[in-house]
Amino acid sequence: MLLRFLFLIFIFFVLAFGYLTYYNTAQVTFYLSKDTVYQLSIVQLVFISFFLGGSLVFLSYIAYDIQRALERWRIRRREKKRGVVQELYQQGIEALRKGDKDKAKDFLSRYIEKDPTNIDAYIQLSGVYFKEENYGDAIKVLSKARLLEPNHTGLLTHLAADYKKAQRMDDAISTLENIIDITPSNLEALRELRDIYRGVKRWEDACETQKEIIRYTTRDRKKNEQEVKILLGFKYEYGNQLLEDGEVEKAEKVFKEMIKQDKGFIPSYIGLGDAYYKEGKLEEAASTWEKAFAASGDIVFLHRLEDMLIREEQPDRILEGYRNILAERPDDLTVRFFYGKLCLRLEMVEEALEQLSRVDASGADFPELHLLLAEGYRRRERYEESVDEFQKAHSYKKKMIIPFVCSNCGKEFTKWSGCCPGCGRCNTFSLPFQQAIRELEKGKDLVLGMGRA
DSSP: OHHHHHHHHHHHHHHHHHHHHHHOOOEEEEESSSSOEEEEEHHHHHHHHHHHHHHHHHHHHHHHHHHHHHHHHHHHHHHHHHHHHHHHHHHHHHHHHHTOHHHHHHHHHHHHHHOTTOHHHHHHHHHHHHHTTOHHHHHHHHHHHHHHOTTOHHHHHHHHHHHHHTTOHHHHHHHHHHHHHHOTTOHHHHHHHHHHHHHTTOHHHHHHHHHHHHHTOTTSHHHHHHHHHHHHHHHHHHHHHHHHTTOHHHHHHHHHHHHHHOTTOHHHHHHHHHHHHHTTOHHHHHHHHHHHHHHHOOTHHHHHHHHHHHHTTOHHHHHHHHHHHHHHOTTOHHHHHHHHHHHHHTTOHHHHHHHHHHHHHTTOOOHHHHHHHHHHHHHTTOHHHHHHHHHHTTTSOSSOOOOEEETTTOOEESSOOSBOTTTOOBSOEEOTTHHHHHHHHHHHHHHHHHHHO
16 A cells, blocks of 8 residues: 555646646756756756755665664663672572672672672672771672762661771771762761761760760660760760860860759769869869769769778778768668668678668678678687678678679679770669669658658
8 A cells, every 4th residue: 555655646746747847848957066067947957956956855864764773773682681680689689688798799899890780789799898807808898888978878777787897987987978078968877977976986986976866866766865975975975084184174174064054964074073183173073073972862973982081091081071961861771771881891890780780780681791791700700700701692792892784785894884884874883782772761761651650
């Protein structure tokens, strides 16, 4: 049908050409060059021009169709090649899922050679090296990928983790800072950077990073309060670092700012007293801890005051302090226990036994009490009673050291610390028997209340 239609058009053009040529006999001189001249009728010139134009259009369409055909061929070839390459990636992921690390590395490495633009492939390959604890090769793989996409935060996060595991902390810090430059509110990166600063004891930088975390957690009140407490802990460590470096006045300023920020944060008072003591201001240190104890009732202040005054050969002041407290609070078993412990330390054995026996008679029962009673009886050569008390304290360590316990992680430490060396939480130290004493005192208050009713 199409051929017939084309044939009819051809016949039409031939007839039209003959008809127009018959009636239009005028000649036109047509120059192709200086020496090439043709005599043509006007009709001939028009039809020749028409056919030449049509031929050009026809040839351009043919060229376009050939180009499209070639492009389709290239796409099919590229897709076929991509399918083969993609199969390598899928095989690598499958091997990784099955735990075959060697095959996973082989497939993923071959895939990257054929398609070096897939960032996920680099991350997966580096992950295999990471699981093998081959952090050096993991870093090399991600460093190559970083050249392709320097601002890919997922890649940078994995790279920072590799640097951290490889103990290349400066590189880890630099990489995390890069992530934060790209996404300032990235809490994961901010917390990771904060933890590295804490690990390398760069407390001032840890404080600044923690402030940024607080800035981006204001919507969640509970989390924000937790982050503020962490900041206080970092400030306490920063103040201690300043004390160690001899920058006492600067440390004193840090601790005072902490007290203004949170009057219930115990370590800040301890730090301020330490700063005063390091400056030789014994009276200011003692006064700070005495006032802090009066406000909080935390026994650590008396414990710290006791050590300082004995070191300065002023035991009478702390003895008087304990007596004054007991005169006001005769039922405070914790204070009475520490007073008895101090008396034993100062060889005031009879006074020690009296105080510790009163604690024992109250119904309190904890290893530390029995251990001190046993030692007191031993020093008075009351061996039978001493053995009896030692047996009651058999589960306790032989050394006469009363540990502090972190309320967050439960670990014991022989020295008080503002922040737990185990879990890093601050303001969590207490004595292991304090809870037992509190429960005993609550029970007494309940009985008395029932009697009054």
